[in-house]
Amino acid sequence: MKDLETGTISWGWLGLMGVLIILELLFVYEAMLADLSGLQRVFGVFIGLAVLCFAALLYALRVIFYD
Numbered sequence: 001m002k003d004l005e006t007g008t009i010s011w012g013w014l015g016l017m018g019v020l021i022i023l024e025l026l027f028v029y030e031a032m033l034a035d036l037s038g039l040q041r042v043f044g045v046f047i048g049l050a051v052l053c054f055a056a057l058l059y060a061l062r063v064i065f066y067d
Contacts, residue, residue: 013064017057024053 031046 009064013060017060020053020057020060024050024057027053 027046027050031043031050034040034042034046
């Protein structure tokens with residue numbers, strides 16, 4: 001059986017996750033503002049960017065914990 005090694009998470013990965021979380025919150029906030037203003041096309045763009053940031057965050061978490 002393979003022994004599991006515990007390691008530390010590098011500052012680069014933590015910084016990347018912090019940037020992705022901030023970008024995602026920013027995109028969701030801008031999407032809410034666009035929706036309140038009645039700009040549905042801009043709303044769609046910001047929601048798409050938020051989904052992409054969430055997917056990148058999930059991928060970074062997978063790389064950190066499962067690779």
